[in-house]
Amino acid sequence: MPVKVFGSPASAEVARVMACLFEKDVEFQLIRVDSFRGPKRLERPKLHPHGESITFDDGQATLVESRKILRHIAGAEKYKNQGNKLLFGPGALERASIEQWLQTEEQNFNVPSAEMLYSLSFLSPDMALDGGRRGAAAAGMHPAHRQHMQKMEEMRQRYEKSVRELDKLFNIYEQRLYEAAYLAGDTFTLADLSHLPNADAIASDPRSQHLITSRENVSRWWYNISNRPSWKRIKELQRPPSAEAPF
Amino acid sequence: MPVKVFGSPASAEVARVMACLFEKDVEFQLIRVDSFRGPKRLERPKLHPHGESITFDDGQATLVESRKILRHIAGAEKYKNQGNKLLFGPGALERASIEQWLQTEEQNFNVPSAEMLYSLSFLSPDMALDGGRRGAAAAGMHPAHRQHMQKMEEMRQRYEKSVRELDKLFNIYEQRLYEAAYLAGDTFTLADLSHLPNADAIASDPRSQHLITSRENVSRWWYNISNRPSWKRIKELQRPPSAEAPF
Incomplete structure (x- = not known):
């Protein structure tokens, strides 16, 4: 049975x-379900920083958590001689380091980055950086407008809180990446790979890319x-x- | 159970x-399967003029032939009050005319148009229209080159044969569309709809679009x-x- 990924x-x-x-050069099938009604797609394809569900099935295991799936694929005996052989380390010592950074990604990077990307999806291109708008919600404005401004203010605060957390974390990364080319050592591993989706969204948004570009080694x-x-790919x-709005 | 389309x-x-x-404003799920190996997609998405398989399942029927599915959807009692109500005619008389043109599409348009689009997919942008290349296969050239030229010559003949058939058919359409706005009468029906995929491919290729553009009513x-x-849509x-080559 071929490996199947649903999502x-x-x-x-x-x-x-x-x-x-x-990376592991594994043959697989991607099974996607799109729902439509009339000429509309019911669920627009867009980035889900908090994660949209995945199901992985290779006939031996059915898994639904992406990092468990990474460990399952990269550690599988049957794929050990194909593709990138160092993803999960050549030995136990390296694997311990990869595990440590994989857990840092899950516990310290994933939550604030998903939170930041979520709040940014509500904020206008300049709003998040425009302090002058603060307090405007107090003026005598239409209730719907006030509600909107309060929501924006809340999103702004969530954005700023997550930026502070990411700033601290990236300072640690900057130091680590001064010592080594990649998080777990000299080679690209699952620890780096696991950062790709949210780090890409951070790097793609002019409002957050400074988190990366301001740091030499992280860059x-x-x-x-x-x-x-x-x-x-x-x-x-x-x-x-191309006819659809970019997410 | 929602309507499901696999393909x-x-x-x-x-x-x-x-x-x-x-057209019928029916909610449905499109289930697509893409196969990958390494960084490659194994089956490139491209137009399959001869038809790539479809499976339709609405919990009551499982159908695999597109025109049967059209009749099933447009004639379904449960959808009769939604979307386009005239697709399969308001009555038996209109339905007979729609059936006639639907069968003309299947028997007289689909085969030569699929055949023409298939042959065009082998021919270079100018080759199909360049009579000067004929006979070149006879010269003292490398066997692989000769084989290629023979294949191109065969494709050229298939292209020309199907163009002749389509020319005759479109002359009939031109007369019919002088009498009526659409093939089966005053309104858009399944008879017109069924032409869309291959007619679109004909209209999109500079080597075949003259079949449509040279005729006022067909245009x-x-x-x-x-x-x-x-x-x-x-x-x-x-x-x-956008990063992939157009089909």
């Missing part, structure tokens, strides 16, 4: 798993991991047909 | 059925049916991500 490549969860399957690391053929698959 | 919108069979579901008809929102869905 959309626009989902961070699915993109993470597909990047791993590409170099990002350049190296985002230019891997596996990830570039996923970016192509995520691109909506 | 790719790049397939003429699937596009035909989706156009009908859009007007084509303009009207191809600009329906249902078909424009399918054209968007067929467009590959």
